Amino acid sequence: MNKASKIYIAGHRGMVGSAVWRALTKKGYSNLVGRTSKELDLKNQQQVIDFFEKEKPEVVIDAAAKVGGILANNDFPYQFLMENMQIQNNLIDSSLKAGIEKFIFLGSSCIYPKFAPQPLKEEYLLTDPLEPTNEWYAIAKITGVKSCQAIRNQFNKDYVSLMPTNLYGYFDNFDLKSSHVLPAMLRKFHEAKLNDNASVNLWGSGTPMREFLFVDDMAEAVVYALENKLPEYLYNIGTGKDITIKELAETIQEVVGHKGLINWDSTKPDGTPRKLMDVSKMKELGWQYSTELEDGIEKTYKWFLKNIDSIKEVKLEAN
Numbered sequence: 201m202n203k204a205s206k207i208y209i210a211g212h213r214g215m216v217g218s219a220v221w222r223a224l225t226k227k228g229y230s231n232l233v234g235r236t237s238k239e240l241d242l243k244n245q246q247q248v249i250d251f252f253e254k255e256k257p258e259v260v261i262d263a264a265a266k267v268g269g270i271l272a273n274n275d276f277p278y279q280f281l282m283e284n285m286q287i288q289n290n291l292i293d294s295s296l297k298a299g300i301e302k303f304i305f306l307g308s309s310c311i312y313p314k315f316a317p318q319p320l321k322e323e324y325l326l327t328d329p330l331e332p333t334n335e336w337y338a339i340a341k342i343t344g345v346k347s348c349q350a351i352r353n354q355f356n357k358d359y360v361s362l363m364p365t366n367l368y369g370y371f372d373n374f375d376l377k378s379s380h381v382l383p384a385m386l387r388k389f390h391e392a393k394l395n396d397n398a399s400v401n402l403w404g405s406g407t408p409m410r411e412f413l414f415v416d417d418m419a420e421a422v423v424y425a426l427e428n429k430l431p432e433y434l435y436n437i438g439t440g441k442d443i444t445i446k447e448l449a450e451t452i453q454e455v456v457g458h459k460g461l462i463n464w465d466s467t468k469p470d471g472t473p474r475k476l477m478d479v480s481k482m483k484e485l486g487w488q489y490s491t492e493l494e495d496g497i498e499k500t501y502k503w504f505l506k507n508i509d510s511i512k513e514v515k516l517e518a519n
């Protein structure tokens with residue numbers, strides 16, 4: 201990939217998009233383009249068409265989406281289905297019509313069936329029903345994967361889909377209603393520590409297992425996909441290792457230094473019991489993760505402490 205190529209990163213201010221922006225800038229890519237959702241609403245087809253005509257990007261990285269944790273997905277099924285389809289349809293179709301040769305689509309490990317064998321191989325897609333708490337988001341993501349696969353097959357263009365496992369890191373969403381589990385736990389344990397080590401309420405049973413990847417490693421996988429023509433249409437991105445939610449809570453409690461009790465709220469959903477990725481395809485090609493979970497949590501907590509005031513303005517709401 202030419203370092204002067206014009207690369208449009210959709211969602212460049214989000215957790216993943218901003219990490220990709222940092223990684224590409226560090227590698228010397230000098231012609232990156234980004235727009236906030238206020239400047240360019242990707243749900244609006246005409247705005248997207250006009251943007252492509254004016255900016256003429258050569259490569260598109262789609263890190264824009266309506267994203268949230270288990271409760272947000274469960275409570276707002278229509279928005280998670282429709283907004284994600286609108287955003288990705290507009291980006292993919294405009295890219296095809298603008299003659300863009302390379303498009304990187306980001307999905308999620310929740311596209312795989314709820315009770316698929318573990319670890320999840322790419323070929324398990326569409327072999328059994330989805331997890332109900334996030335089937336709406338998953339169906340939108342599956343249509344994105346299939347659109348890119350269709351373009352690959354029919355037009356012979358390098359449109360590829362990467363399926364990240366649960367991600368965390370700098371610029372994550374720390375809002376307790378809409379966030380994923382890891383940033384929620386960091387914030388909850390931090391605030392409880394400041395509050396005389398008050399007890400912390402966590403959701404579900406603590407028994408589900410999850411795999412976590414540090415966002416800078418995710419960005420490296422995107423850079424890999426940008427710089428190499430991947431031979432297949434779909435690749436899992438993760439560590440290949442998972443832990444229980446209870447073990448995650450104990451790790452974060454230790455990093456934060458909280459000494460109080462943990463209560464498990466069984467009225468909240470557990471979600472899928474396990475979604476461990478088989479990451480052998482990317483490993484065979486030459487990409488693998490580098491940040492161990494505890495190191496990543498420590499880095500994220502340091503970042504959280506440094507940025508807590510600005511995070512509060514932008515993303516946090518009262519509990």
Ligand SMILES: NC(=O)c1ccc[n+]([C@@H]2O[C@H](COP(=O)([O-])OP(=O)(O)OC[C@H]3O[C@@H](n4cnc5c(N)ncnc54)[C@H](OP(=O)(O)O)[C@@H]3O)[C@@H](O)[C@H]2O)c1
Pocket residue numbers: 210211212213214215216217235236237238240241242243262263264265266267287306307308309363364365366367368371372373380
């Ligand atoms: N977080 C995870 O655990 C995780 C796991 C697996 C896969 N992924 C995937 O990774 C990608 C990025 O996720 P993330 O965690 O970085 O999410 P994020 O931090 O919420 O960022 C999403 C970005 O999308 C942009 N966006 C949303 N709606 C838009 C619209 N209508 N028009 C224009 N831009 C819009 C937002 O722009 P503004 O900031 O300008 O509003 C934001 O920068 C998504 O495809 C997601 O499905 C994430």
Ligand SMILES: C[C@@H]1O[C@H](OP(=O)(O)OP(=O)(O)OC[C@H]2O[C@@H](n3cnc4c(=O)[nH]c(N)nc43)[C@H](O)[C@@H]2O)[C@@H](O)[C@H](O)[C@@H]1O
Pocket residue numbers: 268269270271273308309310333334337338365366367379380381382384385401402403404405408410445468469470471472
């Ligand atoms: C990566 C994303 O993962 C999402 O699934 P999923 O891992 O269950 O989403 P999370 O919200 O990260 O929740 C993972 C697990 O952590 C538990 N958990 C415990 N305490 C908390 C808490 O305070 N906040 C949150 N959020 N969870 C908590 C939650 O019940 C669930 O079993 C999908 O809904 C999306 O579609 C997407 O795929």
